[in-house]
Each structure stands twice: as structure tokens, then as C-alpha cells.
Amino acid sequence: MLSLEVTSNRFLTSDVVQMELTSEQDLGRGSVGKFxxxxxxxxxRRPISICEVDGHSLTIVYRIEGTGTAxxxxxxxxxxxxxxxxxxxxxxxMKSGKALLVGGGIGIPPLLQTAKELASNGVQVTTIxxxxxxxxLVEEFATYSDVHVVTEDGSHGTKGFVTDVMxxxxxDTFYSCGPRAMLQAVKQRATSPGYLSLEERMGCGVGACxxxxxxxxxxTYAKVCTDGPVFESEEVVL
Ligand code: FAD
Ligand code: FES
Numbered sequence: 371m372l373s374l375e376v377t378s379n380r381f382l383t384s385d386v387v388q389m390e391l392t393s394e395q396d397l398g399r400g401s402v403g404k405f406x407x408x409x410x411x412x413x414x415r416r417p418i419s420i421c422e423v424d425g426h427s428l429t430i431v432y433r434i435e436g437t438g439t440a441x442x443x444x445x446x447x448x449x450x451x452x453x454x455x456x457x458x459x460x461x462x463x464m465k466s467g468k469a470l471l472v473g474g475g476i477g478i479p480p481l482l483q484t485a486k487e488l489a490s491n492g493v494q495v496t497t498i499x500x501x502x503x504x505x506x507l508v509e510e511f512a513t514y515s516d517v518h519v520v521t522e523d524g525s526h527g528t529k530g531f532v533t534d535v536m537x538x539x540x541x542d543t544f545y546s547c548g549p550r551a552m553l554q555a556v557k558q559r560a561t562s563p564g565y566l567s568l569e570e571r572m573g574c575g576v577g578a579c580x581x582x583x584x585x586x587x588x589x590t591y592a593k594v595c596t597d598g599p600v601f602e603s604e605e606v607v608l
Contacts (some may be wrong), residue, residue, distance in 0.1 A: 372406065372453045374428065376445050382431065382506040386476065387443045388421075391428045398425070403460025403567060403600045406430070407575035409452040410438035416570050417595070418442075418545075420456060421479035422486070423508075428582055431479040431507065442499045457575055461545055461565055461600050463487045470541035470555050470564075471497040471515065472532050474548025480567060484545050489514040496539050500532035500548065533559045543578065544603075554608045564603045570594040 374391040382388050401423045407415040416438040422429040432439050445451065461484050469488050473481045478499055488495045495515035499508060503523045511517045518535055519527030528535055530605040533555045544564030546556045553566050573581035574602075577596035586592050592606065 372455060374406075374451045374453055376447055376449045376451065377427075378447060378499065379397075379443065379445050381443075383433045386431060386504075386506050387431060387434065387439075388506075389442065389445070391430070393426050393428055396425050396430055397423045397456060399423075399487065400564075401456040401460065402463060402487050403565075404456035404458045405480075406453040406455035406577075407457055407572070407600065408442070410441045412438055412441075414573060415454065415575060416442075417457075417575060419567075419599075420483060422483050422510075423456075428475045431476075432479070432532070433476040453528035454575060456596055458599050459597060461492060461567070462544055462607065464493050465491050466493060466540040468496070470536070470539050470544040470560075471495060471511075472500075472536065472544060472546040472552075473550070474500040474532055474552040476567070477548030477567065478507055480547050481545060482507060482514075485511055485514040496541065498532045498535055498539075500524070500552065513529050522539050532556065536560070540562040546603075550608055557603050558607065560603065566603050566606065566608075567599045568594050568601065568606065569599065589608045 378390045401420050405417045405419045410416050418430045421431045442524045471481045497511045497515040497517045500520045505526050536559050544560050547567035568581040573579035582594040583591045
């Protein structure tokens, strides 16, 4: 169990919020692509990805979707959250070469720690960030990577979808997180194997309830909460 003290909670856009937390526990570097399962005062905890982690400091970025995330957005500095985690299996970090990161909407946050750790290994990182309209975290990604913004309404960067610009880059591996339709398109368009982070509704978050199963290419199934959320791109059926 993690006790996380809120140190800040601020809106990045009209409905996307960045929360900074401190933990008594050192959360280390092995948390990239993993998630925390937060008690929001409802029956079920809510899974939120780790956006950045540095020792005892943790950042999450979430979109207000319903009652749980609305409750989170109202938390004040000094309040303590109860969470489980870091949970799941995250992104393997390459040691060299070129990586392409492709994030869509609220799938973008876990790629920030990924960019940071890849860059610290000397990997050349390119990031494509896709939004409907309002961008967020762009400057943070620019610290670690060459960033390309794409918006559906054309208000920022290139107008279109992330897949419209993917062909402009060469890479050894890709890392992606976003809506399922985007992941399907990214996998189809990619010129190399890579990693996909899946989102499924969750119950327990620790492998006991089977609420989060997804189909694997070999005809078996996997639990997104423990076998994922990150899978090799060829491993899962989208
Ligand atoms: P409600 O619609 O009121 O939720 C009702 C129930 O549905 C809850 O049990 C809730 O957990 C579940 N639920 C609703 N939408 C989703 C969804 N898209 N995925 C999974 N469960 C859902 N969102 C972010 O904004 N930022 C993140 O970094 C992030 N990381 C995630 C990582 C993982 C591994 C998963 C599975 C989901 C992640 N999500 C993230 C989605 C987030 O969990 C949901 O938006 C959130 O649970 C919605 O809760 P709510 O009470 O506000 O909405
Ligand atoms: Fe219970 Fe995955 S959420 S098994």
C-alpha cells in the first residue's frame, strides 16, 4: 500500500489535470509504463499511469472522465491518497538506437518517463503527440526528445492523426499508448516491432478478478493489470 501526499494539483487544459505526489517509499526507476491504483472513495480503485517518477516524487496526469477523476481533481496540497502500486508490467527501455514514441490524448502521460529513461540511456528519441485540440506536456517531452504535435482540428502542429506523420521517421522500436483505434493504426503503420500499452476497465488491479482480460495472438488471453498494460505489439490482438 502506498501513501501519497498531494503536493500540487493543477489543470493543464480544460479537463486534463497534473497531480504531483510524494511517497514515503522510493519508487525508483523500474516504474516506467506501470500504473497506480488509487482509492477515490468509491468501491473500485481507479488505474492511472505513472507519468514521471524520481525517487520519492511521482507525477500523474489524468483527464476528468467521471466521478473518480472529478474527485481526484478536487484534492488539495497536503491531502494523502491511498494507492496500490506501482502495478503491472511496463515498457522495456532500449540501451541504444532510435526510438519512436507515439501517444494519443490521455495515453500520452506514461510516455514521458519513457522518453526520459530512453534519453538517459543515449537513445535518440522522437515523439509524436496526437491531440483532438488542446496540447499538454509538449515542453516536457521536448526536454528529452524531438517532438511533433498533431491535432485533429489543426489548431496546433500538423492537422490530422499521428499515423499521418509516422512515415517521416526511421526507428528501431516504437512505444505507443492511446485509444485502441490509434494503437491498431500505429501497429499497422509501424516499420518495426514495438510496444503497446493497453487500457481495459479494471477491478482488482492485481490479477485476481479477470475484469481486464485481452486476447493474445496465440489464442490465449492475458490480464492487462499484471501481464500488461504494456505488451509487445505482435503479442496481442487489438
Ligand atoms: P467513471 O466513468 O465514473 O468510471 C466508472 C468505472 O469505469 C470505474 O471503475 C473506472 O475505473 C472505469 N473506467 C472508466 N473509464 C475507463 C477507462 N478508460 N479505462 C479503464 N477503466 C475505466 N486515465 C488518465 O486520465 N490518465 C492516465 O494516466 C490513465 N492511465 C491508465 C492506465 C491504465 C492501465 C488504465 C487501465 C486506465 C488508465 N486511465 C488513465 C483511464 C482511467 O483509469 C479512467 O479514465 C478512470 O478510471 C475513469 O474513472 P472515473 O471514475 O472518473 O470515470
Ligand atoms: Fe482484476 Fe486485472 S483487474 S485481474
